[in-house]
Amino acid sequence: xxxxxxxxxxxxxxxxxxxxxxxxxxxxxxxxxxxxxxxxxxxxxxxxxxxxxxxxxxxxxxxxxxxxxxxxxxxxxxxxxxxxxxxxxxxxxxxxxxxxxxxxxxxxxxxxxxxxxxxxxxxxxxxxxxxxxxxxxxxxxxxxxxxxxxxxxxxxxxxxxxxxxxxxxxxxxxxxxxxxxxxxxxxxxxxxxxxxxxxxxxxxxxxxxxxxxxxxxxxxxxxxxxxxxxxxxxxxxxxxxxxxxxxxxxxxxxxxxxxxxxxxxxxxxxxxxxxxxxxxxxxxxxxxxxxxxxxxxxxxx
Numbered sequence: 001x002x003x004x005x006x007x008x009x010x011x012x013x014x015x016x017x018x019x020x021x022x023x024x025x026x027x028x029x030x031x032x033x034x035x036x037x038x039x040x041x042x043x044x045x046x047x048x049x050x051x052x053x054x055x056x057x058x059x060x061x062x063x064x065x066x067x068x069x070x071x072x073x074x075x076x077x078x079x080x081x082x083x084x085x086x087x088x089x090x091x092x093x094x095x096x097x098x099x100x101x102x103x104x105x106x107x108x109x110x111x112x113x114x115x116x117x118x119x120x121x122x123x124x125x126x127x128x129x130x131x132x133x134x135x136x137x138x139x140x141x142x143x144x145x146x147x148x149x150x151x152x153x154x155x156x157x158x159x160x161x162x163x164x165x166x167x168x169x170x171x172x173x174x175x176x177x178x179x180x181x182x183x184x185x186x187x188x189x190x191x192x193x194x195x196x197x198x199x200x201x202x203x204x205x206x207x208x209x210x211x212x213x214x215x216x217x218x219x220x221x222x223x224x225x226x227x228x229x230x231x232x233x234x235x236x237x238x239x240x241x242x243x244x245x246x247x248x249x250x251x252x253x254x255x256x257x258x259x260x261x262x263x264x265x266x267x268x269x270x271x272x273x274x275x276x277x278x279x280x281x282x283x284x285x286x287x288x289x290x291x292x293x294x295x296x297x298x299x300x301x
Contacts, residue, residue: 001026008055018203031190034200047150074146101143111140130156178272191280
């Protein structure tokens, strides 16, 4: 659905996107993670056809996006700071959207207006930050886009509203194969909804991986050894990403299947081996450290 090849976007001498290549499948939810200034918003604006990359190729559904009204009619961006017509109400914005998006769905609009309890005739300029995000999301989803891009869409929303947003996105993906791209610096939020996550840092895509396969490739295990065990010997037989030793207790972050890890630990005669829960943030933290990056810089502002 979305294909980017060697994208470069400059602002003066600054490279906001630096040789970015990625492919996002139709009907998937792709998470973009990175700190402020990583290039997330710039990439989304390129996909939306707002910015034209200086180098590389970008297509949606096999067609170029920039200055292509037919493609742009199926792509909606909800920016970090949503744009509305000055002094407008939701009712006025609905009319505006209906002019540009022929598939605009009144039923979706009404359902979300009720779910978010947003006043239709009150000026949007008086809304709180969270209400503005809800309004922008509501209009975007009512437009029934083929591709929706949500820049920090959960920021400023309470837990109930976050759950509504997640459900609406997942329903649209399941029912009509909408493609969603969601940016955040919070990996936990992306873990709850995304199929695939990519990490942007200083305009470069460092990593892009399917979450199910990623979680199956890295495991956290705690092993108890009654006899002395040499750390170096463990590292010879196991692809250890991190290790913490406290007396007889060894906590290991290891690449590979759980069955393989247990089999390779067996010759060391552990008294016990237990698999421990591993969050997406922990997985990426260790993956990035192996690659030589500081995860605190990548994932936090």
